[in-house]
Amino acid sequence: MNLAFTDDQEALRKSLREFFESESPPEAVRAAEPLGFDERLWHKVVEMGLPAIPVPAERGGGGAGLLELAIAAECLGRSLAPVPLIEAAAATTLLADVAPDHPWTAGAVEGGLLPTLALHSVTDGAARLVPAGAVADVVVALHGDALVAVRPPERPAAAVPNLGSMPVGDCAVDAGETVVLAEGPDAVAAHADALRIWEALTGAALVGLACRALELGVEYVLERRAFGILIGGFQTVQHRLADNATAIEGARLLARKAAWARDAGQPAAGTLATMALLFASETAFTTASDSLQMHGGYGYTLEYDIQLYFRRAKAWPLPAGDRRAAYAGLPRRLFEPALPDTAEE
Amino acid sequence: MDFWESDELAEHRAAARDWVAANVRPEWAEEQRRSGCHQTMELHALMARDGLLAAGWPREYGGSTVDPGYARAVFDECSRAGLHFDGWATTAMVLHTIRHVGTEEQKRRYLPAALRGEILIALGYSEPDSGSDVAAAKTTAVRDGDGWVVDGQKMFTSTAQVCSHVFVLARTNPDAPKHEGLSLLLVPTDDPGFECRPIHTLGGQVTNATFYSGVRVPDTALIGEVDDGWNVMRVALVYERGVAGPTSVDGTVADDLAAWARGARRLDGTAVLDDPLVAERIGRIAVEEEVSRLLGVWMNWHADRGGVPGPEGSMRKLFWSEARQRHLSDAVDILGAEGLLAPGAPGAPAGGAFEHAFRAAAVTTIYGGASEVLRDIIAERHLGLPRSRPQIRPARTGGPA
Numbered sequence: 001m002n003l004a005f006t007d008d009q010e011a012l013r014k015s016l017r018e019f020f021e022s023e024s025p026p027e028a029v030r031a032a033e034p035l036g037f038d039e040r041l042w043h044k045v046v047e048m049g050l051p052a053i054p055v056p057a058e059r060g061g062g063g064a065g066l067l068e069l070a071i072a073a074e075c076l077g078r079s080l081a082p083v084p085l086i087e088a089a090a091a092t093t094l095l096a097d098v099a100p101d102h103p104w105t106a107g108a109v110e111g112g113l114l115p116t117l118a119l120h121s122v123t124d125g126a127a128r129l130v131p132a133g134a135v136a137d138v139v140v141a142l143h144g145d146a147l148v149a150v151r152p153p154e155r156p157a158a159a160v161p162n163l164g165s166m167p168v169g170d171c172a173v174d175a176g177e178t179v180v181l182a183e184g185p186d187a188v189a190a191h192a193d194a195l196r197i198w199e200a201l202t203g204a205a206l207v208g209l210a211c212r213a214l215e216l217g218v219e220y221v222l223e224r225r226a227f228g229i230l231i232g233g234f235q236t237v238q239h240r241l242a243d244n245a246t247a248i249e250g251a252r253l254l255a256r257k258a259a260w261a262r263d264a265g266q267p268a269a270g271t272l273a274t275m276a277l278l279f280a281s282e283t284a285f286t287t288a289s290d291s292l293q294m295h296g297g298y299g300y301t302l303e304y305d306i307q308l309y310f311r312r313a314k315a316w317p318l319p320a321g322d323r324r325a326a327y328a329g330l331p332r333r334l335f336e337p338a339l340p341d342t343a344e345e
Numbered sequence: 346m347d348f349w350e351s352d353e354l355a356e357h358r359a360a361a362r363d364w365v366a367a368n369v370r371p372e373w374a375e376e377q378r379r380s381g382c383h384q385t386m387e388l389h390a391l392m393a394r395d396g397l398l399a400a401g402w403p404r405e406y407g408g409s410t411v412d413p414g415y416a417r418a419v420f421d422e423c424s425r426a427g428l429h430f431d432g433w434a435t436t437a438m439v440l441h442t443i444r445h446v447g448t449e450e451q452k453r454r455y456l457p458a459a460l461r462g463e464i465l466i467a468l469g470y471s472e473p474d475s476g477s478d479v480a481a482a483k484t485t486a487v488r489d490g491d492g493w494v495v496d497g498q499k500m501f502t503s504t505a506q507v508c509s510h511v512f513v514l515a516r517t518n519p520d521a522p523k524h525e526g527l528s529l530l531l532v533p534t535d536d537p538g539f540e541c542r543p544i545h546t547l548g549g550q551v552t553n554a555t556f557y558s559g560v561r562v563p564d565t566a567l568i569g570e571v572d573d574g575w576n577v578m579r580v581a582l583v584y585e586r587g588v589a590g591p592t593s594v595d596g597t598v599a600d601d602l603a604a605w606a607r608g609a610r611r612l613d614g615t616a617v618l619d620d621p622l623v624a625e626r627i628g629r630i631a632v633e634e635e636v637s638r639l640l641g642v643w644m645n646w647h648a649d650r651g652g653v654p655g656p657e658g659s660m661r662k663l664f665w666s667e668a669r670q671r672h673l674s675d676a677v678d679i680l681g682a683e684g685l686l687a688p689g690a691p692g693a694p695a696g697g698a699f700e701h702a703f704r705a706a707a708v709t710t711i712y713g714g715a716s717e718v719l720r721d722i723i724a725e726r727h728l729g730l731p732r733s734r735p736q737i738r739p740a741r742t743g744g745p746a
Binding site for chain 2: 001005006009067221222229230232233239242243245247249250251256257260261264272278324327332
């Protein structure tokens with residue numbers, strides 16, 4: 001047990017926090033709306049090799065773990081960076097796992113191709129509302145018991161207006177060039193594993209988001225006065241912020257544990273990833289929502305930054321589906337772990 | 346960073362179970378439930394006899410050569426058998442305080458005797474008119490020749506019915522500011538001026554109101570400097586954690602509920618666990634119990650590395666206690682009508698354990714720092730928000746070394 005980062009991990013955290021803070025200030029986040037994709041920033045992220053961090057070094061990746069990616073995701077979340085690092089990392093890891101020799105895999109690892117993952121199985125010939133689906137060069141999806149990769153004809157697609165200004169998009173499996181990467185139970189298991197990576201990393205990003213949303217709230221209540229005093233002096237205000245600060249520490253520990261568990265080959269890693277996403281989702285939304293409330297009427301205006309956090313806190317986890325269904329799926333996974341992990345609850 | 350958790354007590358478990366099998370009588374746990382006294386003196390005497398209480402303490406103050414890991418494993422196994430040692434937990438807190446701030450004479454007088462099991466100490470901080478605002482204590486200790494005379498009343502003096510002493514927070518200087526005129530004294534419970542009356546609680550535990558009328562104690566009973574009781578008490582708080590070993594505050598409500606829900610059947614024959622309304626709530630409990638546990642792991646990890654305690658303890662206590670109340674409330678709901686059934690009722694799920702735990706959980710957000718106080722602490726010390734309570738700050742704020 002050691003809850004401190006290694007020197008390398010701490011250096012990574014420090015440099016990525018500074019990188020995203022300088023490259024993705026609120027003006028840049030706003031400028032990237034409505035599509036939610038900053039191509040210039042994406043190229044920088046690719047140059048640093050971030051999407052391929054967990055791919056083994058002999059296959060051209062970073063040779064590190066999911067924990068390092070979780071550190072990156074937390075920094076990304078703090079700054080709401082409009083780049084699909086999480087989707088690309090989950091899909092790249094999956095491609096390198098099931099199709100190490102495919103040219104698209106090399107493209108993803110080297111950064112020339114932007115891959116993403118359809119979280120849900122293909123229905124009626126299409127994967128719906130795929131995260132980063134509007135900007136991805138390759139969409140990996142589960143079609144029946146086949147894992148397929150699709151190159152959509154036109155990128156980027158038009159922005160689909162949505163709550164989080166996210167580059168979500170539909171992907172029809174017959175719309176472009178499609179290859180079958182794997183079939184059968186192994187394909188289903190590989191897809192589930194990639195989904196768990198997406199969950200763990202999205203959980204980490206939401207921790208970063210929550211942390212900054214709390215700071216925005218604290219900063220505001222320390223400058224706004226009402227009834228003759230700083231509103232940060234009112235206990236009703238303080239206690240909500242204290243609850244959020246506490247939940248954030250818990251969410252952070254759980255997100256990091258989920259990432260570590262996969263690196264350490266723990267059998268519970270997949271379940272921990274879902275748990276991390278669930279708790280981080282609730283924490284991020286409650287925190288951003290409370291912070292917005294602390295801003296009073298200004299919180300409802302587009303001018304203040306808290307609305308950027310409020311919308312994404314609700315939006316980022318939604319592609320995975322209704323949170324309550326995921327909670328309901330947990331007892332069987334926790335207490336009957338012999339059952340195979342599948343993406344669909 | 347890694348989250349490997351080793352069972353530090355694993356190598357001692359077999360020996361600890363042998364000790365429990367040889368020494369612990371099954372009726373003791375039932376007796377604790379029946380009497381509401383969370384301290385069994387026969388067990389305490391056996392633990393003293395075998396050097397378990399004295400494990401890890403310096404030899405010159407009565408320490409034994411017993412491996413502290415083995416001693417913790419014995420406490421842990423006793424906990425699993427449903428036994429509490431609340432009186433020893435408070436005693437150990439006071440012993441650590443004496444070791445830090447006591448005179449050499451006090452250390453030689455109190456430590457060996459307590460480690461032999463001859464002294465047991467309850468905490469006398471709260472009063473009828475002061476709980477969270479503990480420094481508002483009105484009990485007085487007035488100098489009388491070479492001793493002190495204690496007068497007043499304490500509330501929630503748990504296990505005082507079996508203790509030899511109470512560690513009493515008393516006002517020794519009525520003219521000093523609130524936090525600067527307090528002292529701590531070890532008051533014997535066999536004094537004719539001492540009286541102990543039971544207070545029955547929702548969770549079955551019987552705590553006490555204790556009364557002090559003209560109780561005379563020698564000067565050596567005053568622990569720490571005169572009028573420095575606020576700082577002495579802060580030393581004790583540092584040792585509030587884990588003195589009697591892991592006494593299972595970690596939740597298992599999700600596991601226990603799932604075990605019940607797997608076996609239980611609806612009228613149509615389906616497993617209760619397959620009801621999504623039930624499964625969702627158990628899933629949520631499992632997530633929050635994992636978060637509680639991780640906050641505890643985080644707190645212990647910080648404490649083991651020494652240094653200045655941060656917000657970990659307050660955050661952990663706040664989250665754990667509030668989550669536990671929600672979980673047990675949900676658990677009783679999920680059981681439906683059978684959730685009514687208490688221990689002893691025929692057909693009670695898990696022997697009525699959920700009903701009992703639900704009642705007992707009500708106190709967890711009150712004792713050891715009420716949730717409202719903890720939120721104040723987190724807001725002020727962690728978030729840097731202004732102090733919200735209209736109170737005079739103590740002049741000296743130095744904490745324990």
